[in-house]
Amino acid sequence: MQYPEPDWLEQELKSALARKDPPGGFADGVGRKLAGSGPKRARGKVIEWPVRPARRWIAAAAAVVLAVGGAAGYRRYQGEMAKRQMMQAFFIAGSKLNHVQTHVLEVSQ
């Protein structure tokens, strides 16, 4: 395809929009960004979340189930421990009472 010869305005536009060199230190700036990009990403993300939204939801739901289940289990464990401690206290108190009763009977006889 043939295009007409550029007129004065098009010549001026080519001159006005001529390529310009970037400011000094351009390559060093790229190098700094390259050097900093890897470790910065690794430091920023402690947990790598699954990429797909569906997987993200499944992971979140699993985390909630685990948290709720864990909390319920812990509460049950605490109840068991309290019951065991109370039984032990009753046992100790019972043996003490028995001992006192035996002692009182001996004295009264």
Add this chain to the structure above:
Amino acid sequence: MTATVLERPEQTDLDFAGLMKQHQAMVFSVAYHYLHNRDVAQEVAQDVFLSLHRNLASIESPAHAAFWLRKVAVQRAIDEGRRRMRRPQVALDDVAEPAVAAAPGDPLLGETLRKLIATLAETPRMVMILRYQEDLDPMEISEMMEIPLATVKSHLQRSLALLREKLARRHVGER
């Protein structure tokens, strides 16, 4: 440290430092003429080369690298322009009327033209930059920007007409 990073060999024979040296003016100028801000253009251009470094393994040849860089520079500049304002950075009224009318070949005219181009909407602005900075023909611009050829031609005609009108008001180009 910087030199080591730039010279690190990738899974390709392409030399990253060499590509950057060869194309930095092109990438920077696309961003600068589009955004009309040196610092922001430098940031955008550096990010383009950062992307090139990450994608170097998929680049097949120096010509592919040049095409890839130009395309990514165009996309990043447009994205940055949208992110920053969603409208031209320089309002048409802000382009100062020169006290003395600039003549063709005058450096003052070059600056006036750059400012006038900065007032164009995003697509015609980039079309003008690719046409007159990169010397691409309308077909190449159409492929680069993924817009119809007729649209590219229409943007070029309208933008040139608009510039002629604005310059005529400043009595530029009357011979």
